[in-house]
Amino acid sequence: MADRLELPQGTLETLILKTLTWAPMHGFGIGRWIEQASGDSLTIEEGSLYPALHRMEKRGWIEAEWRQTENNRRGKYYAITAEGRRQLKAASQSWLNVVRSVGRVLDTSKQPS
Amino acid sequence: MRDPLWRRYRRFWGPDVRSDVDDELAFHIELRVDELVARGMDPKAARAEAWRRLGNVDALARTCREIDGERLTIERRREWLAGAWTELRVAARQLLRYPVLAGVAVLTLALGLGATTAIFSALYAVMLRPLPYADSDRITRVTETFRGGETSVGPGQYTEWARRARAFEAIGAYNPTTFNLTDGTPERVRAAFATHGFFRARYLAPALGRYFLPEEEQPGRDRVVVLSYALFEQRYAANPRILGQTVPLNGEPYTVIGIAPPDFPVASYGELLWIPLALTARHKATFSDHWLAVYAKRRPGVTLAEAQRDMERVSREIAQLQPDDMVDRSARVYDFRSDLVADHERNLTVLFGAVAFVLLLSCLNVANLLLARATVRRKETAIRAALGATRGHIVRHFVMESLVLAVAGSVLAFFVSKLTLSILLRFAPQGVPGLQHAGEGPMTIVFLAILSLVIAVGLGLLPALRGLRSVQATLRMGGRSDSAQTGRDPLRSTLVVAEVAVALVLVAGAGLFVRSAKRLNAIDPGFDTAHLITARVSLASARYPDEARLQRTYLDFVDRLRRLPHVVSASAQSTPPLAGGSVGVDVSVYGQTYAPGNQPEGQYHTVVPGYFETMRMPLRYGRTFTASDDSNAPRVVVISETLARVLWPNERALGKLVACCDDGANRPWREVVGVVGDVRQFLTRQPLADLYMPIEQAPPDSWAWHANSLAFVLRTDGDVAEVMQGVRRSVAATDATLPVYDAWTYDDLADRASAANRLSMVLFSSLAVLALVLAAVGIYGVLAFSVAQRTFEMGIRIAIGARPSSVLALVTRQGMVLVIAGLVIGLALAIAMSRLVATLLYQVAPTDPVTYTGAAALLVAVGVLACYMPARRASRVDPVTALRA
Numbered sequence: 001m002a003d004r005l006e007l008p009q010g011t012l013e014t015l016i017l018k019t020l021t022w023a024p025m026h027g028f029g030i031g032r033w034i035e036q037a038s039g040d041s042l043t044i045e046e047g048s049l050y051p052a053l054h055r056m057e058k059r060g061w062i063e064a065e066w067r068q069t070e071n072n073r074r075g076k077y078y079a080i081t082a083e084g085r086r087q088l089k090a091a092s093q094s095w096l097n098v099v100r101s102v103g104r105v106l107d108t109s110k111q112p113s
Numbered sequence: 114m115r116d117p118l119w120r121r122y123r124r125f126w127g128p129d130v131r132s133d134v135d136d137e138l139a140f141h142i143e144l145r146v147d148e149l150v151a152r153g154m155d156p157k158a159a160r161a162e163a164w165r166r167l168g169n170v171d172a173l174a175r176t177c178r179e180i181d182g183e184r185l186t187i188e189r190r191r192e193w194l195a196g197a198w199t200e201l202r203v204a205a206r207q208l209l210r211y212p213v214l215a216g217v218a219v220l221t222l223a224l225g226l227g228a229t230t231a232i233f234s235a236l237y238a239v240m241l242r243p244l245p246y247a248d249s250d251r252i253t254r255v256t257e258t259f260r261g262g263e264t265s266v267g268p269g270q271y272t273e274w275a276r277r278a279r280a281f282e283a284i285g286a287y288n289p290t291t292f293n294l295t296d297g298t299p300e301r302v303r304a305a306f307a308t309h310g311f312f313r314a315r316y317l318a319p320a321l322g323r324y325f326l327p328e329e330e331q332p333g334r335d336r337v338v339v340l341s342y343a344l345f346e347q348r349y350a351a352n353p354r355i356l357g358q359t360v361p362l363n364g365e366p367y368t369v370i371g372i373a374p375p376d377f378p379v380a381s382y383g384e385l386l387w388i389p390l391a392l393t394a395r396h397k398a399t400f401s402d403h404w405l406a407v408y409a410k411r412r413p414g415v416t417l418a419e420a421q422r423d424m425e426r427v428s429r430e431i432a433q434l435q436p437d438d439m440v441d442r443s444a445r446v447y448d449f450r451s452d453l454v455a456d457h458e459r460n461l462t463v464l465f466g467a468v469a470f471v472l473l474l475s476c477l478n479v480a481n482l483l484l485a486r487a488t489v490r491r492k493e494t495a496i497r498a499a500l501g502a503t504r505g506h507i508v509r510h511f512v513m514e515s516l517v518l519a520v521a522g523s524v525l526a527f528f529v530s531k532l533t534l535s536i537l538l539r540f541a542p543q544g545v546p547g548l549q550h551a552g553e554g555p556m557t558i559v560f561l562a563i564l565s566l567v568i569a570v571g572l573g574l575l576p577a578l579r580g581l582r583s584v585q586a587t588l589r590m591g592g593r594s595d596s597a598q599t600g601r602d603p604l605r606s607t608l609v610v611a612e613v614a615v616a617l618v619l620v621a622g623a624g625l626f627v628r629s630a631k632r633l634n635a636i637d638p639g640f641d642t643a644h645l646i647t648a649r650v651s652l653a654s655a656r657y658p659d660e661a662r663l664q665r666t667y668l669d670f671v672d673r674l675r676r677l678p679h680v681v682s683a684s685a686q687s688t689p690p691l692a693g694g695s696v697g698v699d700v701s702v703y704g705q706t707y708a709p710g711n712q713p714e715g716q717y718h719t720v721v722p723g724y725f726e727t728m729r730m731p732l733r734y735g736r737t738f739t740a741s742d743d744s745n746a747p748r749v750v751v752i753s754e755t756l757a758r759v760l761w762p763n764e765r766a767l768g769k770l771v772a773c774c775d776d777g778a779n780r781p782w783r784e785v786v787g788v789v790g791d792v793r794q795f796l797t798r799q800p801l802a803d804l805y806m807p808i809e810q811a812p813p814d815s816w817a818w819h820a821n822s823l824a825f826v827l828r829t830d831g832d833v834a835e836v837m838q839g840v841r842r843s844v845a846a847t848d849a850t851l852p853v854y855d856a857w858t859y860d861d862l863a864d865r866a867s868a869a870n871r872l873s874m875v876l877f878s879s880l881a882v883l884a885l886v887l888a889a890v891g892i893y894g895v896l897a898f899s900v901a902q903r904t905f906e907m908g909i910r911i912a913i914g915a916r917p918s919s920v921l922a923l924v925t926r927q928g929m930v931l932v933i934a935g936l937v938i939g940l941a942l943a944i945a946m947s948r949l950v951a952t953l954l955y956q957v958a959p960t961d962p963v964t965y966t967g968a969a970a971l972l973v974a975v976g977v978l979a980c981y982m983p984a985r986r987a988s989r990v991d992p993v994t995a996l997r998a
Contacts, residue, residue, distance in 0.1 A: 026137075026140065026141075026144075027137065027141055028140070028141045028144040028145065029144075045168070046141065046166060046167050046168065046173070047167075047168045047169070047173055050137070050138070050141075050173060050176075050177050051173070051176045051177055051180065054176075054177045054180040054181055054184070055180050057180075057181075057184060058180055058181075058183055058184035058187065071147075073140060073143060074136065074140065075137075075140045075144075076133070076136070076137045076140065
C-alpha cells in the first residue's frame with residue numbers, strides 16, 4: 001500500500017460533494033469511492049466521514065433518504081443539493097487556486113532578487 | 114449486536130435521530146463485513162475488524178446525533194416560519210374579501226393606537242426621557258421653607274449652605290433676569306445670574322469655551338458672559354469668533370467666554386445667556402431677603418432623604434447664628450427631574466389615561482367585529498380542527514388575522530400619531546420642559562410596535578378560543594343552518610357593556626373640561642380687554658441715571674403714544690394684569706400696629722396718570738391720578754377694593770394714610786385718594802390687594818423691582834399690528850438702542866391664561882366624540898348581527914301575529930339593557946376616577962351632577978339611535994322569505 005496522506009481541513013467535505021455529483025450514495029460507498037479515486041492514497045476515517053456527512057446535511061449541502069439496496073438492506077443515501085453544487089464549485093475553484101499558486105512557487109528556479 | 118426490533122418503530126412517530134444514526138452505522142458495518150468476507154476473511158473476524166475500524170462508536174454516534182438534533186431544530190423553525198408566512202398571506206387575502214370589515218377594524222385600531230402613541234411620546238419626552246445632564250439622577254433643587262411653604266433662598270443662607278452642607282458635591286445659585294442686548298438690532302433677552310456651581314450641579318460640557326471660574330464671582334471681575342446655543346446660532350450666526358469678543362448688555366461690555374450646548378438649559382425659563390452671580394460681602398451677610406434659586410448635585414450614593422436630613426441640620430446651625438431671620442424657616446430638597454415636570458405630570462397622565470381608554474375602546478370594537486366573524490366561521494374552524502389542525506394551528510390562524518389588522522393599523526397609526534403630535538405641540542401651553550423632543554428617537558416606534566403586537570395576540574386569542582370551544586357542538590349540527598341559534602352572545606354583550614362604560618368615562622371627562630372652559634371664558638378680569646394692547650420698554654443703562662430722568666422719559670413716551678393714529682388712549686404701568694406677576698410689599702396704616710407676621714400685604718404698581726381710564730377700570734370712590742400728582746404734590750395712592758377691605762373692613766378708605774416700600778428713614782405717609790375695582794393679575798386666581806402710586810411719587814427703590822421698565826397699555830380703534838409698529842417707531846425715535854418687548858394684545862393674554870384648559874378640553878372632546886362613535890358602532894354591530902341571526906325567529910313571531918312595534922321594542926330592549934348596564938358601571942368608574950382631574954378643572958366640581966347627567970343622556974341617545982336601525986330591520990322581516998330560508 002502507498003503512503004497514506006492526511007487531508008487538510010475542509011477538504012473532505014469538498015471530496016464528498018464531488019463524489020455525490022455522480023449519483024446519490026451511502027456513507028460506506030462515498031468512503032470507498034474517494035479512496036479508489038485517489039488511487040488508495042487517501043484513507044477516509046469513519047470517525048470523520050459520518051460527522052462530516054451530518055454537518056453537511058445540516059447546512060443544506062446534501063440531503064438524505066432511506067433506500068432499499070440490491071441486497072434488500074435499508075441504507076441512508078445522500079444526494080447533493082443545488083446549494084451543495086454551488087459550494088463545490090466555490091471550494092474546488094479556491095482549492096485549485098491554492099494548488100496552482102503553491103506549485104508555481106515550488107517550481108520556480110529563479111532566485112529572489 | 115443487532116438493534117432490538119422495537120427500535121425501528123420509534124420512527125413511526127416522526128423523524129427519530131437516535132435510530133437513524135444507529136441504523137446508518139449498522140448498515141456501514143454490514144457493508145464492511147461483506148467487503149472483508151469477499152476478500153476471504155472469516156465472517157467473525159471480519160465483523161470484529163469492521164467494529165474496530167469504526168473506532169469509538171459511542172462517541173461517533175453521539176456527535177452525529179447532536180448534529181442531527183441541531184438540524185431538526187433549524188428545520189422545524191424554518192417550517193414554522195414558512196407556515197406562518199403562508200398563514201399570513203391567507204389571512205391577508207381573507208380579510209381583503211371583507212374590505213369594509215377590515216377597513217373599519219384597521220381604521221379603528223389606527224385611531225386608538227395613533228392617539229395613544231402620540232400622547233405616549235409626549236409623556237416620554239417630558240417625564241421619562243433621560244435628561245442630557247451628567248448624573249442627572251443626582252441633580253437636586255434646594256429651597257428654603259417658611260412655615261412649611263417653599264420660598265426662594267436668601268444669599269446669606271445660600272452662602273452658609275455652600276459652606277456647611279455635606280450631601281452635595283456641587284451647589285450653585287441662580288437668579289433669572291433680563292438684559293437689553295444692543296449690538297445690532299436691540300433685543301430684550303432673558304438671562305440669568307449664575308454661580309460657577311450652577312454649571313457644575315447641572316453639568317453639560319460647553320459647546321465652546323468654558324463656564325465661570327469661582328474668581329469671576331467677585332464684583333469687578335464679573336464682566337463675562339456664557340451664551341446659549343440658541344443665541345449663538347441666531348444672533349451670531351454660530352460664528353466661533355464671538356468667543357473672546359465683548360457684547361453690550363445694558364450698555365456695559367461683557368466678554369464672551371463660553372457657549373452652552375444646544376440642550377442646555379432644560380428648565381422652563383428659557384434664558385439665552387448667563388453672567389456670574391457676584392454676591393457682595395453685604396449680600397452674604399443678608400438672611401432676610403430671599404431671591405435665589407439653588408441647584409445642587411448630591412454626592413454618589415446620597416439619597417434624597419439623606420440630603421433632606423443634611424439640609425435640616427444645616428438650617429438648625431444657621432438658626433443658631435441668625436435666630437431672628439430663621440423663625441419658622443428650614444430647607445427642602447427636590448429631585449430635579451420630578452420637580453421640573455411636577456406641574457405637567459398630572460395633565461399628561463390624565464391625558465394618557467384618556468387615550469388608553471380610547472385604545473381600549475377601539476380594541477373592544479375590533480374584538481367585537483372579529484368575534485362576529487368567528488361566529489360565522491365557526492363551521493370552518495370546526496372543519497379545520499377535524500381535519501387535523503392542532504389547537505396551535507387554529508390559534509395561529511386567528512392571531513395571524515389580527516396581526517395583519519394590527520400591522521396595517523399601526524402603519525396608519527404612525528401617521529395618525531405624527532399628526533396628533535403636531536397638533537398637540539402647536540396648541541400646548543408654553544414652557545413644558547422637553548416637550549419639543551416629543552416623537553424623537555426610537556422609543557415611539559418601539560412603543561407602537563410592542564403595543565400593536567400585544568393587541569394582535571390579544572385580539573387573535575379571543576376568537577380563537579371561541580372557535581376551539583365550539584368545535585364539537587358545531588360539527589354535531591352537521592349541515593343544518595345556524596338559524597336555530599338565539600343570536601345572543603354573552604361575550605359580545607359584555608364587550609358592549611364595557612364599551613358604553615368606557616365611552617361614558619370619556620364623555621364625562623370631556624364634559625368637565627367643557628364646563629370648566631365655559632367658566633374660564635365667563636371670568637370678568639375687572640377691566641375691558643377689547644382692543645387693548647401692551648408693550649414693555651426697559652430704560653436700563655447709564656443714559657437713565659436717576660428716577661427724575663426715568664419719570665420724564667416715560668411721561669414723554671406716553672404723550673407721544675397718545676398722539677399716534679388709532680390710539681384712543683394710552684398709559685403705562687409697572688406690572689399690568691395678565692402679563693405676569695406683581696411685587697408684593699408690606700403695607701403700614703397710620704395709627705395702627707400689627708403683630709409680627711400679620712402685616713397686611715399689597716401688590717405694588719407704578720402707574721402713569723390716565724391708566725385707570727385706559728383700562729376702563731371702575732372707580733368706586735374718590736378720584737384717580739392726574740398730571741398734578743407730581744413730585745412736589747402731596748403723596749397719594751389709589752387702592753383696590755380688596756385692599757380697602759383688608760385694611761379697613763368697617764371704615765371708609767378715602768382720606769386714610771398708608772406707607773410702604775421706603776426704607777425706614779424716609780417713609781412718607783400717603784393719602785388714599787381713590788378706590789378702584791379689583792382686577793385679576795392672573796386670570797384663574799382671585800384678585801389680589803392692589804396698591805397704585807403715580808409715577809412721579811414712586812418710591813426710588815421700586816424702579817429696581819421691575820428693572821427700570823414700564824409696560825405701555827394702549828386702547829386702539831384700528832389695526833393692532835399697525836399700532837404696534839407705531840409704538841416701536843415712537844420708542845426708536847427717542848432711543849434707538851431700546852428694545853420693545855412683551856408686546857401682546859389682551860385677547861392673546863387672556864387666551865394664553867386659559868391655554869392649558871382649552872387644550873385639555875379640545876383633546877378630551879375629540880376623544881369623547883371618537884368614543885361615542887366607537888360605542889355606537891359597537892352597539893349597532895352586536896344588534897345588527899343578532900337580528901341577522903334571528904331572522905328566522907322574527908319571521909315566526911311576525912307570522913303568528915306579533916306587530917312590528919312589539920318586535921321593534923323587543924330588539925331595542927335587548928340593546929338598551931346593555932347600554933344601561935354600561936352606563937351604571939361607567940358612572941361609578943367616572944366618579945371614582947374624577948378626583949384625578951380635580952386640580953385641572955376651574956370652578957367645576959369633579960363630581961358635577963350636570964356633567965354626569967348630560968353625559969349619560971348623550972349616551973342613551975346614541976344608544977337608542979344605534980339600536981333603532983337594526984330593530985327597524987327586524988320589525989320589517991318578511992315572514993315568508995324568512996321562513997323559507
